[in-house]
Amino acid sequence: MMEALVRLREAVANRNDEGPTLTPFVGAGFSSAATSGASVFARPCRPAGPSA
Amino acid sequence: MKEQLDNADTITFLAVADEITRRLSAVRQGREFGSWLRRTVGGLRPSKEGRQVIKAVCELGNFIVTTNYDKLIEETTGWKSCTWSDQHYAAALARPPAVVHLHGVVDNPNSIILSSAHYERLSINEPTQIFHRTLFASRRFVFIGCGDGLGDPDISTLMEFAYRDEPETEHYLLVTGKQLRRLNEHPISPQVTPVAYGSDFSELTPFLVKLVNNRPIAVSQDPDYYDRKPLVAVLGLARQAWDQLQAAGEAFRRAERAMDQVDNLGTVPDGMARWDYRDREAVHEQLAAAIRGPTLRLDSALVQVVGLVQETERHAGRLTARQFARFATDLRMMTDEVDGLESALWQLRGRVMRRRDDLEVRAGLSDGYRIHVDTLAHAFESVEVAHDTVHSIKEGLDELRADRLPEPPPAGGREMSQPGQAGTRRADLRAVPDAASPGFAEATEPDPDFFPHEVTAEPGDGVRLRFRSVPVVGSIQAGDFTLADPGNIEEYQTLPAQHVHGEPIFLLLVRGNSMAGEDGVLEDDYVVVRRQSAWGNGDMVVVFDPGEGAVLKRIWRRDDESIVLQPSNPDYPPLELQPGTEPAVLGKVIGVVRWQIREGRRPRPPG
Numbered sequence: 001m002m003e004a005l006v007r008l009r010e011a012v013a014n015r016n017d018e019g020p021t022l023t024p025f026v027g028a029g030f031s032s033a034a035t036s037g038a039s040v041f042a043r044p045c046r047p048a049g050p051s052a
Numbered sequence: 053m054k055e056q057l058d059n060a061d062t063i064t065f066l067a068v069a070d071e072i073t074r075r076l077s078a079v080r081q082g083r084e085f086g087s088w089l090r091r092t093v094g095g096l097r098p099s100k101e102g103r104q105v106i107k108a109v110c111e112l113g114n115f116i117v118t119t120n121y122d123k124l125i126e127e128t129t130g131w132k133s134c135t136w137s138d139q140h141y142a143a144a145l146a147r148p149p150a151v152v153h154l155h156g157v158v159d160n161p162n163s164i165i166l167s168s169a170h171y172e173r174l175s176i177n178e179p180t181q182i183f184h185r186t187l188f189a190s191r192r193f194v195f196i197g198c199g200d201g202l203g204d205p206d207i208s209t210l211m212e213f214a215y216r217d218e219p220e221t222e223h224y225l226l227v228t229g230k231q232l233r234r235l236n237e238h239p240i241s242p243q244v245t246p247v248a249y250g251s252d253f254s255e256l257t258p259f260l261v262k263l264v265n266n267r268p269i270a271v272s273q274d275p276d277y278y279d280r281k282p283l284v285a286v287l288g289l290a291r292q293a294w295d296q297l298q299a300a301g302e303a304f305r306r307a308e309r310a311m312d313q314v315d316n317l318g319t320v321p322d323g324m325a326r327w328d329y330r331d332r333e334a335v336h337e338q339l340a341a342a343i344r345g346p347t348l349r350l351d352s353a354l355v356q357v358v359g360l361v362q363e364t365e366r367h368a369g370r371l372t373a374r375q376f377a378r379f380a381t382d383l384r385m386m387t388d389e390v391d392g393l394e395s396a397l398w399q400l401r402g403r404v405m406r407r408r409d410d411l412e413v414r415a416g417l418s419d420g421y422r423i424h425v426d427t428l429a430h431a432f433e434s435v436e437v438a439h440d441t442v443h444s445i446k447e448g449l450d451e452l453r454a455d456r457l458p459e460p461p462p463a464g465g466r467e468m469s470q471p472g473q474a475g476t477r478r479a480d481l482r483a484v485p486d487a488a489s490p491g492f493a494e495a496t497e498p499d500p501d502f503f504p505h506e507v508t509a510e511p512g513d514g515v516r517l518r519f520r521s522v523p524v525v526g527s528i529q530a531g532d533f534t535l536a537d538p539g540n541i542e543e544y545q546t547l548p549a550q551h552v553h554g555e556p557i558f559l560l561l562v563r564g565n566s567m568a569g570e571d572g573v574l575e576d577d578y579v580v581v582r583r584q585s586a587w588g589n590g591d592m593v594v595v596f597d598p599g600e601g602a603v604l605k606r607i608w609r610r611d612d613e614s615i616v617l618q619p620s621n622p623d624y625p626p627l628e629l630q631p632g633t634e635p636a637v638l639g640k641v642i643g644v645v646r647w648q649i650r651e652g653r654r655p656r657p658p659g
Contacts, residue, residue, distance in 0.1 A: 004245045005273055008224045011192060012112060012263050023191040024109045026118045026125075030197025033253055034102030034124050 066168050066205075073167035086161035093121045093158045103128050105257040109196060111264035114148035117187065119204060121158045125151050136180040137163040145187075154184065155206070171205055188214035193223040195244070196256075199231075202240055211241055219243070226259070228252055229271075229278030236275060248273055268523070268544045290382040293357045297389045297445070304396060304438070307342040311403050314339050336424050339404075340431040343438070354441050357386075357448040383449065390446050397439040404432045522547055522580065527561035528594065528604045545578065545645065552643065556583045559645065560594065560602065567592070567604050569620035573644055579604065580643035585636075592641040602638060 011022045076085040098106060106128045109116060116125055126133050134144035135153040137160060144150050155174075156163030165174050174180060188210045195202065202208060202225075214221070223244045227235060228251060235246040249259035250271055262269045272278070313335050408428040524543050545559060559578045567573035571592065579594070587593050587607055594602045595617060605617035605627070615635055617627040629635060 003273075004224070004247045005269060005271065007222065007245070008194065008247050009263065009266070009269065011194075011222075011224070013266050022113055023193050024112045024116045025193040025195045025198065026109065026116060026120060027195065027198035027202075028120060029199055029253075030105075030109070030118075031096065031120050031122050031124055033197060033256055034098045034105055035096050 066171075070167045070169070073170070085164075089121065089158050089161055089164065094123075096122050096124060098124050098128055101257055105260060108257065108260035108264050110149070112194065112260075115145065115150055115152055117152045117154060117191075117193070119153075119155045119207065121153065121156055121164060123151075123158060133157050135160065135163045136174065136177065136184075141180065142183045152187070165206070174206060175209075184210055185213045185217070189217040189221075192221055195223065195225040196260075198225060199227075202244070211243070215241060215243055226256070229275070232273065232278065233275035248278070251278060290386065294382060294386050294389070297386060297393070300438075301389055301393050301396075303342075304393065304400070307339070307435075308396065308400060310335075310339040310342040311400060314407055315403065333423065333427075336427040336431075340427050340434070343400075343404075343431045343434040354445050354448075357445045387446075387449050390442060390449060394439065394442045394446060397435060397442055401432070401435045401439055404428060404435055408432055522552055522557055522559050524559040524561065524578065527563050528579070528602050547580070547645065552580055557581060557642070558583070558639075560604075562604065566619035566621050566624045569622055571606070571620040573604065573620070574646070576646075578645040578647075579641045580645060581639035582642050583639045585638075587637045587640060593635075594638045594641065596636040596638050604641070607635065607637070 073085065076082075076088050080087075102124065106125050110125070110129050110131070116131075118125075123133060125131060129149075131149045131151050132144075132147075133151050133153055134141055135155075135157045137156070138144070144152065153163070155165035158164075165171060184206075202211060219242070221243055223241075225235070225240065225244050225246045226249045227246050229248040230251070232246055232248050239246075248271055249256050255271075259269065259271060261267075408425060408431075411425045411428060522545055524545060558581055560581055562573055562575055562577045562579060565575050568575075573579065573592075579592075581594055589608055591607055592604065593607050594604055595607070596602055603617070605619055608616045608618060610616060612631070614631050615629040615633070617629070617635065619626065
């Protein structure tokens, strides 16, 4: 269960090496968190389901 | 329109976006659209914590990609913006750091992608599409604040292209623990792995700060963990089961009174002719009914107890010491009730059986008694079922080792003197079953966080050093701590591997100086504890105390089988357990760590 977290940590730890680059992609929830929940556009988010 | 956006799907969102764009574009030759954007999105300012989270994200990479229009990141960090309508958009990647606004940026209203027409415009812009597809196929993303979906029509298309081009690339989606199960069952894409950052939004910043600083992160990735609060689950069920048992007990006391009435009628006299069996019919039926009712109630209690056993197996390890003490008290009350009920039912069963057998003899003499025999036979069946049910409940509670649980706290406690104090302090050391102690549900698989990972260092000359990273999970005599909860890990300490073998092991910070004598364990030392319930005479162990959490002592069993917990500081008296009481040993101390950080001094010049 912890595998995903471990892989993410490794990816972050290697960010300055030659390995693949990890790029943050921030969504509306991020802006909302950064402004303590100020109202921002709710970007469309479909409920999680099988990828189209 | 606002109401429409609550729980809106992509189509609804786009319909609302179309309407907003249409209305605003119609005012002041379209300039109102830009003013509105600046008033709303442009007016956002990061909070103090927001700046922290932005800075943490910026540590992750040289670029941040976003569909947001705001410039919170740029304003906090001074990074530049770039968006699809810029002349040298694609070249921006050659000049980090930058924030890539895939769908436009607030200070350029013409770049904003909001309505269906905007999306259409973006989809036919070939250079932008090529750039975006390359971006998605060539990078590994960590999606932050994207909820549990990436359903934007443009982004989902880009993800599909990326999967086609580079199916092996793994992306990460940071989510709250509650979203984990749904995402594990219905993945957004084979490439996107959900990672929980905590229970709610407030844990995002600490998670990111730890992530970028390569500090240990103890966040459960188990969906079960976030399902329900363990205290509610376990204590709630214990309380419900207790209520059912009490109600059943009360009902059976009524059944006993009904039985008394039957007995009061006396044995059927030998001279049957003088005895009217019809008089007894009502009393026997009353008894049968009085037994049937509570039998059903006991069934409900059994269901509650079975649920309780299951929930406890899942959650007991996550209760804190104080919560566990409450749980133990509830279990003890239940055990007492069940014990009492079982013996009362056994007696009732005997009484019903005797009366039934007596009537059976009479029925052989006269058919008139047959109906009485049948009624009492039903009553007997009910009481047998009830007894079996209570027995099953008892077995369920035994699984929780209820028979070894501590007594409820007495009015007073055993008093012991405290050095340096004129008064006294209480020490209620009681036995707790090891399988049900906090963090020690041995049947369950220990959390991988407690299996220290090993690191090696090769400083040169063929020297290879091995270290293990050991979690610190709390302090001794500090009360509330939960050993099995990875969320309780405060830090990891890297220690030489040869001194910390075995697993699972953890560190506890020492508070107080009761072991400061011969053992020399001082306040602020760390003890290395191997998780085990077995102990040998003279071992230094961590023992669970429902009142105080964990205490550190040496343990001895005397010839008379009584057990003494011995502090090594002579100023502290030993604690003696009641004969027959088994201590709840949480782990054996296998080492002591004392950090000594001294100021570096310049060596004197030779000569």
